[in-house]
Amino acid sequence: MTRSTSIDARRADAKPSVSLYRQLADTLRTSIESGKIGENEPLPPERDLAVSYDMSRDTVRKAIRLLESQGVLYSDHGRGTFVAPQSVRHMSRFLDSFTADTIRRGGVPGQKILSIEHTAASMAIASILGMDPHSPVVRVRRVRLVNDQPVGLQDSYLRLPFGATLSRKELERTGSLYRLLIDKFATVPTEGLESVSAVAATADDAALLRVEAGTPLLLCERVTLSERREPVEYCEMKYLPSYRYKTRISKWSSD
Amino acid sequence: MTRSTSIDARRADAKPSVSLYRQLADTLRTSIESGKIGENEPLPPERDLAVSYDMSRDTVRKAIRLLESQGVLYSDHGRGTFVAPQSVRHMSRFLDSFTADTIRRGGVPGQKILSIEHTAASMAIASILGMDPHSPVVRVRRVRLVNDQPVGLQDSYLRLPFGATLSRKELERTGSLYRLLIDKFATVPTEGLESVSAVAATADDAALLRVEAGTPLLLCERVTLSERREPVEYCEMKYLPSYRYKTRISKWSSD
DNA sequence: TAGTGGTCTAGACCACCCC
DNA sequence: GGGTGGTCTAGACCACTAG
Numbered sequence: 080m081t082r083s084t085s086i087d088a089r090r091a092d093a094k095p096s097v098s099l100y101r102q103l104a105d106t107l108r109t110s111i112e113s114g115k116i117g118e119n120e121p122l123p124p125e126r127d128l129a130v131s132y133d134m135s136r137d138t139v140r141k142a143i144r145l146l147e148s149q150g151v152l153y154s155d156h157g158r159g160t161f162v163a164p165q166s167v168r169h170m171s172r173f174l175d176s177f178t179a180d181t182i183r184r185g186g187v188p189g190q191k192i193l194s195i196e197h198t199a200a201s202m203a204i205a206s207i208l209g210m211d212p213h214s215p216v217v218r219v220r221r222v223r224l225v226n227d228q229p230v231g232l233q234d235s236y237l238r239l240p241f242g243a244t245l246s247r248k249e250l251e252r253t254g255s256l257y258r259l260l261i262d263k264f265a266t267v268p269t270e271g272l273e274s275v276s277a278v279a280a281t282a283d284d285a286a287l288l289r290v291e292a293g294t295p296l297l298l299c300e301r302v303t304l305s306e307r308r309e310p311v312e313y314c315e316m317k318y319l320p321s322y323r324y325k326t327r328i329s330k331w332s333s334d
Numbered sequence: 335m336t337r338s339t340s341i342d343a344r345r346a347d348a349k350p351s352v353s354l355y356r357q358l359a360d361t362l363r364t365s366i367e368s369g370k371i372g373e374n375e376p377l378p379p380e381r382d383l384a385v386s387y388d389m390s391r392d393t394v395r396k397a398i399r400l401l402e403s404q405g406v407l408y409s410d411h412g413r414g415t416f417v418a419p420q421s422v423r424h425m426s427r428f429l430d431s432f433t434a435d436t437i438r439r440g441g442v443p444g445q446k447i448l449s450i451e452h453t454a455a456s457m458a459i460a461s462i463l464g465m466d467p468h469s470p471v472v473r474v475r476r477v478r479l480v481n482d483q484p485v486g487l488q489d490s491y492l493r494l495p496f497g498a499t500l501s502r503k504e505l506e507r508t509g510s511l512y513r514l515l516i517d518k519f520a521t522v523p524t525e526g527l528e529s530v531s532a533v534a535a536t537a538d539d540a541a542l543l544r545v546e547a548g549t550p551l552l553l554c555e556r557v558t559l560s561e562r563r564e565p566v567e568y569c570e571m572k573y574l575p576s577y578r579y580k581t582r583i584s585k586w587s588s589d
Numbered sequence: 590t591a592g593t594g595g596t597c598t599a600g601a602c603c604a605c606c607c608c
Numbered sequence: 609g610g611g612t613g614g615t616c617t618a619g620a621c622c623a624c625t626a627g
Binding site: 590591592593594595596597598599600601602603604605606607608 | 609610611612613614615616617618619620621622623624625626627
């Protein structure tokens with residue numbers, strides 16, 4: 080007995096082995112994005128999917144759980160599994176670079192690098208990055224652009240491997256600090272802790288963002304953690320009011 | 335062969351049947367909160383836990399997945415499963431009432447109800463709540479307090495079941511709109527879509543929050559969806575800069 | 590190489606929704 | 609009652625990490 084066509088084709092693909100349930104999740108996601116199943120319409124029952132794609136029901140369920148966690152599907156006990164409304168599907172937020180996030184929203188991301196300094200950590204920065212004061216850190220200040228218009232300021236402090244440095248050229252090439260972390264320093268940003276509030280633009284902020292001083296800005300502070308849950312970046316972002324920060328939050332805390 | 339003590343005790347408890355994996359998750363969460371296993375220290379291997387608690391390894395894994403989604407644990411392939419740092423464990427955000435959220439942060443929640451109107455939905459409100467214009471809605475305006483100090487304004491539009499009404503007395507008793515939705519209208523808020531930005535306080539805002547007009551405020555708009563993914567509430571919240579909005583975001587979007 | 594988490598299976602039974 | 613998702617099992621094998 081052989082596996083259903085489309086999944087088998089993927090299996091023979093470049094990657095040596097993507098798990099079955101991820102392949103199924105991709106297949107389902109694609110068929111949902113293409114509109115084959117409408118909002119709030121049901122998927123075939125798990126048992127049917129298992130037969131169709133020649134896998135166990137448990138594997139089908141894993142695919143459904145994955146898509147559920149991404150806001151693509153939702154299941155109701157006794158009723159069925161349904162396609163989430165588009166409004167939900169497009170709200171999911173992930174730990175993502177500004178670059179990728181902007182592209183996902185349909186904008187053209189850009190940046191103007193204001194400065195890259197190799198410096199010693201202040202007590203505050205050292206504390207939040209879990210290092211000793213005066214340890215070396217890299218500070219990167221940037222203006223973020225969408226479609227060539229400034230939308231926000233980013234002030235990042237990076238903890239680099241011992242002796243490593245970061246050049247303006249490297250950053251200009253990729254445009255994304257996260258890509259550099261992954262590709263050059265083999266550090267995968269895995270989790271982010273964010274704290275959001277509102278502040279008034281300082282004179283400096285105002286000049287860079289081309290608004291008046293005192294304009295309300297969205298202040299977002301973030302600590303980024305590696306796979307081992309070590310802090311690797313602290314970043315302060317200030318965004319114009321036109322920039323909207325979207326999130327989906329799920330379920331009930333007793334879960 | 336009988337089940338390990340603590341889990342069995344729970345099983346005999348009030349609730350007729352909480353699933354095994356949730357019981358194990360509760361047990362593990364408790365023992366983590368109590369500090370029996372420190373930050374970034376490993377749990378016993380899944381196979382050991384399965385033997386200890388007399389359940390299958392798959393059931394143990396379900397408990398671990400649940401805690402992982404709540405930011406309590408993280409697993410690394412080939413290394414083990416570890417307790418997340420406290421900073422992560424305390425950042426998880428859920429679709430929660432202001433009331434519950436404030437308590438979780440260690441504050442005393444309060445509210446001053448400014449008005450409760452039964453009115454007809456504007457086109458904008460009707461559109462976002464997925465109803466016809468002029469359909470009946472309830473608008474609730476409140477000042478939110480933490481430790482008796484005003485921290486924000488909430489302006490909620492509720493879609494109630496046909497013919498239902500909402501009295502000030504009911505809302506004053508529970509203090510929480512969500513509790514009323516659940517208890518009185520059998521509607522469980524399941525998912526929220528939020529959009530956050532910054533605004534300047536209007537003269538009215540300023541008076542209610544006891545600050546100067548023009549003060550930057552955090553503006554958070556939210557659409558709350560029911561289990562069936564029908565919109566049940568639209569809410570605009572404006573918070574003082576001192577109020578911080580905390581989130582944990584996970585993993586990589588390619589997941 | 591030994592030990593860990595990750596995937597997958599085939600089958601059983603329960604809980605819930607709706608007709 | 610018939611169909612759906614939810615839970616649980618026992619066992620197999622793979623993939624990754626570390627000493």
